[in-house]
Amino acid sequence: LGGFCLVVTQEDHLAVSLETNLDLHYVVAHQQIEIKTSASRTVIPQEISLETAIKQWSNLGGFTAALFKNDKDLLAFCAQDFVVETHRKSQIPHFDELKELAVANGALIFGISGSGPSVFALCESNQTAMAVKESFDKLLTKKEHDYHLYSGSVDKKGVHELL
Amino acid sequence: LGGFCLVVTQEDHLAVSLETNLDLHYVVAHQQIEIKTSASRTVIPQEISLETAIKQWSNLGGFTAALFKNDKDLLAFCAQDFVVETHRKSQIPHFDELKELAVANGALIFGISGSGPSVFALCESNQTAMAVKESFDKLLTKKEHDYHLYSGSVDKKGVHELL
Structure with a gap:
């Protein structure tokens, strides 16, 4: 529960x-709109270039390694999404503004x-996460959809069952 | 030098x-034929299905995690190559026989x-690696190409410079 899972x-x-000793804090912004998973899938092309695939493969490996190596710079470097974001961000209101914030x-x-x-945003400190959350709040409160903001810290033990 | 590198x-x-505490031993079989890198690239399709790409992404992440987690079963499970092997194995004499051995x-x-x-083959013990190497030797000595066999242990510190 609450950690990284591959x-x-x-x-x-x-x-x-995926275990890590990085101290990571998340902020999630959920706007109350419905995107059917099936509709969400149709915006993604069914074929991708080998070049893009290779970039994304190495990112996946690098992201995983970054967690175990506790290397936040590598984590940020490898977090870029070359496949889904480009196609799916148009379905998410105010995506670019949220990303900029x-x-x-x-x-x-x-x-x-x-x-x-x-x-979601991942931050190095709770203070940064709170600043991100507040900026999201200020933006979304002016917009048309109801929304919820969530925040918390990432479980370092990865995904595990609560006893 | 001599370890895993992403x-x-x-x-x-x-x-x-990529560091690991797994004790891994490699055998490499090199047959004296020339495959130009450019020719080798042309047998790989320039577009791949998203489904295949996703399988390979998760494998890359899983393989990386397996090294850090010292999980040899996960390593073997995630080592399958869904993209390159199918296309490239036809360029390698006796590929299927070597794999079976x-x-x-x-x-x-x-x-x-x-x-x-x-x-290459990766093995859990030097004994297994020697058995694999011997089986490669027995096969290739009957075949048409000159060949070299190499073996050794994988550096647990990953790729690093020798001082």
Whole structure:
């Protein structure tokens, strides 16, 4: 619960828990709009260039390594999404503004959570996360959709069951 | 030198050293044929399906996590290559026979090294690696190409400079 998890997708799915000693704090912004998962999938092309695929493969490996190596610069460097974000961000109201606010307030990473419409920011400190959250709040309160903001710290043990 | 290295491919290339406590032994078989890198690239399609790309992304992440987590089962599970091997193995003489020998002798992983024509097996013990090497030797000595076999242990510190 609450940490990083990698799902290895072959015939079966295998959840791999990713441990880290990085101190990471998340902010999630969820606007009350509905994007059907099926609709969300159709905006993604079914074929991608090998070049893009290779960039994304190395990012996945680098992101995973960054967690274990506790290397926040590498984590931020490898968090870029070359595949989904370009296509899916148009479905998320105010995506670019939210991203700019996250970056301006010092977030390491900003991205789409799952198939949307939630977006998340990952920050190095609770203070930064609170600043990001406040900036999201100020923006979204002026906009047309109801929204919820969530924040908390990332579990260093990765995904695990609560006993 | 001699350990795992992940190359993160964006505008620049970034080499990320992958540490592990797994005790891994390699065998490399190099047959004396020439495959031009350019020719080797042309057999790979320039577009791949998103489904295949996702499988390979998760494998890359899983492989990286397996090294840090010292999980040899996960390492073997995630070592499957869904993209390059299918297209490139036809350029490597006796590929399927070598793979069968590696698996039969207990190798965790068998694959193509870089763009070929070298192939490698990774094993859990030196004893297994020696058995794999011997089986390669017995096979290749009957075949048409000159060949070299190499073996050794994988550096646990990942790729690093020798002082």
